[in-house]
Amino acid sequence: EDIPVICIDGPTASGKGTLAAAVADALGYVLLDSGALYRATGLAAQWDGVADTDEPALARLAGLLDLRFGHGPEGSRAWLRGREVSEQLRTEEAGLRASRISALPAVRHALQDLQLAFRRAPGLVADGRDMGTVIFPAAPLKVYLTASAATRATRRHKQLISKGIPASIDDLRADLEARDARDKNRAVAPLKPAEDAYLLDNSDLSVEDSVQQVLSWWQGRR
Ligand code: C5P
Numbered sequence: 314e315d316i317p318v319i320c321i322d323g324p325t326a327s328g329k330g331t332l333a334a335a336v337a338d339a340l341g342y343v344l345l346d347s348g349a350l351y352r353a354t355g356l357a358a359q360w361d362g363v364a365d366t367d368e369p370a371l372a373r374l375a376g377l378l379d380l381r382f383g384h385g386p387e388g389s390r391a392w393l394r395g396r397e398v399s400e401q402l403r404t405e406e407a408g409l410r411a412s413r414i415s416a417l418p419a420v421r422h423a424l425q426d427l428q429l430a431f432r433r434a435p436g437l438v439a440d441g442r443d444m445g446t447v448i449f450p451a452a453p454l455k456v457y458l459t460a461s462a463a464t465r466a467t468r469r470h471k472q473l474i475s476k477g478i479p480a481s482i483d484d485l486r487a488d489l490e491a492r493d494a495r496d497k498n499r500a501v502a503p504l505k506p507a508e509d510a511y512l513l514d515n516s517d518l519s520v521e522d523s524v525q526q527v528l529s530w531w532q533g534r535r
Contacts, residue, residue, distance in 0.1 A: 317436040319531060320444035323458035324496065324504060325408070325489045326465040328515055328523070332458060333440035334389070335524045340438070340531070345431040346382075346389070347441035347448070348411060350424050352402045353380045353393050355410035360394075365413050372419035378427065405488065412492045415442075416499040442496055445507035454531050456513055457506035458523075462486055462493075464516040 319342070321333045330346060337344040354375045355365075363370045381392045390399045401407060414420050428448050431437055439448065445455035460468075466486035473480040496504040506512060511530055515523045 316432050316434055317454075318432060318444075318449045318452040319436070319438045319527070320449055320452045320455040320507070320510075321438065321440045321458055321527075322442055322444050322446070322455070322504070322506070322510070324465070324493045326469045327458045327460050328468070328520070329440045329458050331520055332456075332515075332523050332527065333438045335520065336527050336531075337438040339524065339528060340436060342436040342438050343431055343433050344389075345428060345437060345439040345441075345444075347424075347428055347439060347444065348408075349382075349391060349402055350375075350378065350380065350427060351411035351415045351420075352407045353378060353391065353398065354420060354424070355407060355414050356393060356398060356401060358414070359410070365410060368417045368419050371414050371417060372423040375420050375423035378424070409488075409492070412495055416495065416501070418501045421501055442504045443502035445510055446505065447502045450507070454527075454534055455507045455510040456527055456530070457510040459512070459514050460516045461514075462490055465489055 319336060321329050321336070323329050333346070334344055354371060357374045357378065358365065358371055361374065363374060379394045383390050383392070390397060391402055392398065425448065428439070431439065441448070445452055463486070466482050466489060469485050469489065470480055470482045493504070513523060513526060
């Protein structure tokens with residue numbers, strides 16, 4: 314029970330995933346990308362022809378989610394029902410569907426035990442929206458990561474362009490602002506900093522600077 318958890322919450326495209334993976338790597342901790350669970354539930358629903366609004370059926374899919382994570386040469390990989398879905402989970406479409414179904418209380422509830430099970434020795438770095446507020450409220454370190462909407466849209470744009478996917482910065486920005494609004498205004502587990510979270514705005518920080526900041530908070534707390 315004294316396995317430590319570091320929570321990294323924040324809005325879409327704030328760089329949580331990159332930061333959480335680097336911190337987990339530096340400390341040799343387990344990583345939980347909780348957004349992937351919502352994304353995978355959405356993908357399973359799409360495969361099974363379950364509507365985005367069918368809360369009981371979505372909760373059932375979430376409760377039976379057969380999702381595995383591993384590492385490949387290009388970073389973390391994911392398999393859903395034995396099929397590799399690493400790329401499919403990262404698409405804007407998968408993110409949007411995840412954002413819609415994640416507002417459903419029964420879906421959130423169904424994914425709770427799965428998230429708690431990631432807490433294994435020697436420690437966990439958990440990335441999401443409600444890691445510090447709902448899933449691991451007693452975590453000894455909570456970070457709320459933000460960046461301006463302009464910065465986040467520009468980063469997302471660069472990522473897509475580097476993969477050869479055409480995109481407009483304005484569309485991406487509108488998209489991520491809509492997703493933020495939905496995450497912040499939902500009734501269950503809305504996106505907000507935990508009362509005891511450290512706020513980190515990385516608009517003008519390199520990844521390395523952000524990692525160092527989190528590691529120094531972590532060392533300072535022990
Ligand atoms: O973090 P990521 O972009 O992968 O998350 C996809 C969507 O899943 C988010 O827009 C959010 O609506 C939802 N989510 C959530 N709670 C989490 C992680 C993700 O509601 N802990």
